[in-house]
Amino acid sequence: MLYLWLYPLHTEFSFLNVFRYLSFRIIYAAVTAFLVAFVLAPPLIRKLQEIRMGQHVREDGPSTHLSKSGTPTMGGLLILFAVVLATFLWADITNRYVWLVVLATLGFGAVGFADDYLKFVRGRSKGLTAAQKFLAQGLVALSIGLVFYFLPGYSTQLSVPFFKNFTPDLGLLYIPFAILVIVGASNAVNLTDGLDGLAIGPIMIASLAYTIVAYVVGNRITSEYLLIPYIEGAGELAVFTAAIFGASLGFLWFNTYPASVFMGDVGSLPLGAALGTVAVVSKHELLLLLVGGVFVIEAISVIFQVASFKSRGKRIFLMAPIHHHFEMKGWEEPKVVVRLWIIAILLALLSLSTLKLR
Numbered sequence: 001m002l003y004l005w006l007y008p009l010h011t012e013f014s015f016l017n018v019f020r021y022l023s024f025r026i027i028y029a030a031v032t033a034f035l036v037a038f039v040l041a042p043p044l045i046r047k048l049q050e051i052r053m054g055q056h057v058r059e060d061g062p063s064t065h066l067s068k069s070g071t072p073t074m075g076g077l078l079i080l081f082a083v084v085l086a087t088f089l090w091a092d093i094t095n096r097y098v099w100l101v102v103l104a105t106l107g108f109g110a111v112g113f114a115d116d117y118l119k120f121v122r123g124r125s126k127g128l129t130a131a132q133k134f135l136a137q138g139l140v141a142l143s144i145g146l147v148f149y150f151l152p153g154y155s156t157q158l159s160v161p162f163f164k165n166f167t168p169d170l171g172l173l174y175i176p177f178a179i180l181v182i183v184g185a186s187n188a189v190n191l192t193d194g195l196d197g198l199a200i201g202p203i204m205i206a207s208l209a210y211t212i213v214a215y216v217v218g219n220r221i222t223s224e225y226l227l228i229p230y231i232e233g234a235g236e237l238a239v240f241t242a243a244i245f246g247a248s249l250g251f252l253w254f255n256t257y258p259a260s261v262f263m264g265d266v267g268s269l270p271l272g273a274a275l276g277t278v279a280v281v282s283k284h285e286l287l288l289l290l291v292g293g294v295f296v297i298e299a300i301s302v303i304f305q306v307a308s309f310k311s312r313g314k315r316i317f318l319m320a321p322i323h324h325h326f327e328m329k330g331w332e333e334p335k336v337v338v339r340l341w342i343i344a345i346l347l348a349l350l351s352l353s354t355l356k357l358r
């Protein structure tokens, strides 16, 4: 909004010319989102405590978690507010991709809110059924996929890391593919959000990586230099991902061990979907497997554990997702979290290197 309102005044006030620079707006979207999250978190936490919006901790988890019972949850509401406000302030709000990713994020946020709210009113850790959750997520993702498919000039080609000349055109199959990426990312983040700071750290790292990807993809010079598809207008997505980075940094101040607040499904589901949607718009869908590698590892650990348990009656891990396995082996919670952050940083660096290695 500021871009539309203030940039045109640069003929009168030359310093406003700075609003034309995407890099300037990216930085201040992150700073704005951080400040909003940092300043509003304490009053929100007090309000969540007041209305007793506390986490119900399951009995069958690691015993160390029982002390977390009652921790305020649904802090994701603050993350979403900070992200949307910073995006609308600093992005070009006439950009169709900005609206698409914001609406996708809010759509998944509504699903997460419904789940958290049901858990709250029912007073136990059972919100929406898995079927209801997947159906709602699928419908939101389907509408996003359809918009992509019918968006004039949008390519249904798939870019594959390391192979610049292999870009298979998925055609109509792009719609179920986009749904798989967005719903998969959303649920992978949801599963990961099981230790203090464990989900928000890799979200910060992945959103920073996709800020760079979106900036490069939306810039004709850098995209041509790197031989990656140029997508006009995709650069504004970097403002959105920078807002996610800033809001996550602010939330981490309160979610780090020992957490004063949890994000809830209203945070984990939309944050994962936001990364998935940006990956689809920027035509770097498969790269998300690398950038969001920690989320992939967490989801795969669950799939393997459930498959093994159902087929052989035996567990592979002491407990899934894998962060609980390390806890059961005696690692303290902060040690598990920071070590997975280290892996997330290394994977993000590797993923950015694929932009050059083609």
Ligand code: 57M
Pocket (backbone or CB within 6 Å): 055, 056, 057, 058, 060, 061, 062, 065, 068, 073, 074, 190, 191, 192, 193, 194, 195, 196, 197, 198, 255, 259, 261, 262, 263, 264, 265, 268, 302, 305, 306, 309, 315, 318, 319, 320, 321, 324
């Ligand atoms: C999402 N939610 C946390 C918090 C957060 C199929 C199965 C693997 C599903 C999985 C599951 O229930 N996943 C749900 C993970 C929960 O966190 C809440 O949920 C929101 C995110 N959606 O924002 O509101 C608990 O996680 C802890 N937590 C923190 N710090 C944070 O910053 O400590 C969360 C955020 C919170 C708190 O204790 O209560 C969760 O874990 O439920 N199920 C599991 O992950 C369970 N694993 C399991 O059942 N494994 C079995 C299966 C795979 C066969 C096995 O290995 O044998 C574990 N989770 C729990 N108890 N709570 C273990 C049992």
